[in-house]
Amino acid sequence: GENVEQHPSTLSVQEGDSAVIKCTYSDSASNYFPWYKQELGKGPQLIIDIRSNVGEKKDQRIAVTLNKTAKHFSLHITETQPEDSAVYFCAELGGNEKLTFGTGTRLTIIP
């Protein structure tokens, strides 16, 4: 079945530095890869997504890269700020039209 591995599980970054979270997947039919941010006590919120026909997408301080050959995709946050502290989840939409989520990364920005 589909499997998404996400690393690291926790990440602490000095404010202003960059943070990178990586995910690998197994379903070669996957064609849509969203990233969600979840703050304490709230539901996940979409922050960026990428489709399989694109290798990179950027939105201000956030970027996502996709390597379909290697079956991995990464989230990059530059110039981190305290409000970036949250749990981040990657996900992939497989051939069965179902989103499979990674296990999450708890990002802490140190002021």
Added chain:
Amino acid sequence: GAGVSQSPSNKVTEKGKDVELRCDPISGHTALYWYRQSLGQGLEFLIYFQGNSAPDKSGLPSDRFSAERTGGSVSTLTIQRTQQEDSAVYLCASSSGLAGQETQYFGPGTRLLVL
């Protein structure tokens, strides 16, 4: 509405009781999803609706769990004879259901505690 809403936001119940959780999707969204998130864990898929039908019930953990959707809008997730291991956050999401518009928008969740 402006976003996905869920009720109640919190529910405390005694072991063995039945509970019903409600989800109101974004207006016009035909696809609706239920997930379960245990403390500090990722999201576990439970069930998916397209309109009123559920083509994928594969994630329901046992026959104590059921869900329905009527009128192509509101959905309810029912857990019968609750057990302590059912304690979790139950999240609902909706999407437009159209090809190329796969983004799922999540509600705030219902935090269920079974004593």
